[in-house]
Amino acid sequence: xxxxxxxxxxxxxxxxxxxxxxxxxxxxxxxxxxxxxxxxxxxxxxxxxxxxxxxxxxxxxxxxxxxxxxxxxxxxxxxxxxxxxxxxxxxxxxxxxxxxxxxxxxxxxxxxxxxxxxxxxxxxxxxxxxxxxxxxxxxxxxxxxxxxxxxxxxxxxxxxxxxxxxxxxxxxxxxxxxxxxxxxxxxxxxxxxxxxxxxxxxxxxxxxxxxxxxxxxxxxxxxxxxxxxxxxxxxxxxxx
Numbered sequence: 001x002x003x004x005x006x007x008x009x010x011x012x013x014x015x016x017x018x019x020x021x022x023x024x025x026x027x028x029x030x031x032x033x034x035x036x037x038x039x040x041x042x043x044x045x046x047x048x049x050x051x052x053x054x055x056x057x058x059x060x061x062x063x064x065x066x067x068x069x070x071x072x073x074x075x076x077x078x079x080x081x082x083x084x085x086x087x088x089x090x091x092x093x094x095x096x097x098x099x100x101x102x103x104x105x106x107x108x109x110x111x112x113x114x115x116x117x118x119x120x121x122x123x124x125x126x127x128x129x130x131x132x133x134x135x136x137x138x139x140x141x142x143x144x145x146x147x148x149x150x151x152x153x154x155x156x157x158x159x160x161x162x163x164x165x166x167x168x169x170x171x172x173x174x175x176x177x178x179x180x181x182x183x184x185x186x187x188x189x190x191x192x193x194x195x196x197x198x199x200x201x202x203x204x205x206x207x208x209x210x211x212x213x214x215x216x217x218x219x220x221x222x223x224x225x226x227x228x229x230x231x232x233x234x235x236x237x238x239x240x
Contacts, residue, residue, distance in 0.1 A: 007054035008123050009103050011096060014041060014111035015061030015086050029063040031111035032070055033219060036232040036239045039070060040219055041111045042077070043238050049078045052120030053107065059095035061086040091192040096177070097185050110173035114228055115216040116238060117174065122210050126176035131208035133181060133200060136174040138216050142166050169209070172216050181205065 014031040031041035045056065056079050060067050064085060074081030084099045096108070105126060107119060117136060126134035143165045150159030171193075184199045185191050200207060215235060219225040232239070 008052045008107060008119065009055040009057070010048055010053045010107035010109060010119070011057045011059060011099060011102075012041065012044070012109055012111050013059050013092055013095065014067055015059050015064075015089065015095060027063075029067055030220070031067055033112075033225065035114065035219065035225075035228045036236070038239055040114060040228070041067070042071070043114055043235075044109065044111065045071070045074070045077050045079060045081075046240075047116060047238060048107075048109075048119050051118045052123065054080060056081045057099050057102075058083045058111075059086065059099070060084070061089060089190060090188075091190040093185055093193050093196045094189055094191040096182055097187050102179055102182075104179050106177055106179070108175045108177055110218060112220050113173050113216070113218045114235065114238065115172065115174070115212075116214045116235070117172070117212055117216065122174070123176055125210055126208065129208045130206065131176075132178045132205040134176040134208045134210050136172040137169050137209045137211050138172050139211070139213070140168055140170050142168070169211075172212065173218055 012031075014029070016030060032039040034040070035043060048056070056074060058067065058071070058081060060083055064083070068083055071077075071081055084095060086095055086098065090098075092110075096102070105123070107123060122134065122136055144163050146163065148161045148164055149157050150161075151157055175193075181196070181200060184196060184203075197207075215231075215238075217224055217228055217231070219228050228235075
């Protein structure tokens with residue numbers, strides 16, 4: 001039986017090409033893009049280590065040798081890091097099938113995330129909820145750039161809202177998996193988190209949300225990467 005006292009294991013997905021950050025990621029893998037002078041993945045790993053994670057499996061592909069050279073065996077971060085190499089791109093969930101001896105429950109996180117999330121609390125809530133999958137979630141707000149019309153099928157306008165703000169809940173790119181859901185993941189095939197979600201929802205799996213209101217940002221786009229570097233003073237406690 002998995003308990004919180006055991007060493008928490010995490011898989012960090014670091015195999016993508018970072019196409020939305022090109023040309024910066026042509027020579028530098030996205031997990032090594034610097035924020036406040038540190039690779040973004042190192043900031044994530046430090047927060048994981050501070051909050052209960054001890055074992056890391058890095059799923060790597062694009063420029064994997066540079067990631068390994070930067071992180072090594074993890075000892076400088078107080079972690080035990082191993083590497084799982086994709087021979088071909090397997091998307092966001094497919095790489096998990098390559099990793100042997102995963103525990104009954106484990107964390108999965110994208111390597112380009114900066115957050116002050118307490119991973120032990122997330123993991124504990126997953127165990128207590130007895131869920132198959134727990135998704136760390138965040139409330140986002142987006143303001144429309146235009147006046148929005150409400151229009152009937154006839155074309156008659158029945159409402160107007162000037163630049164409304166839409167609220168929606170998004171995945172933080174951080175999850176806790178129960179190992180049994182890997183049975184849905186095909187071997188040696190590109191398989192994304194979206195495909196897994198559709199499959200689990202169709203099968204009636206127990207999926208839980210873990211709402212979070214602290215700091216969270218993924219740096220996968222140029223504007224978010226710029227924001228992360230502008231936030232350095234705000235998140236300097238994560239850089240220590």
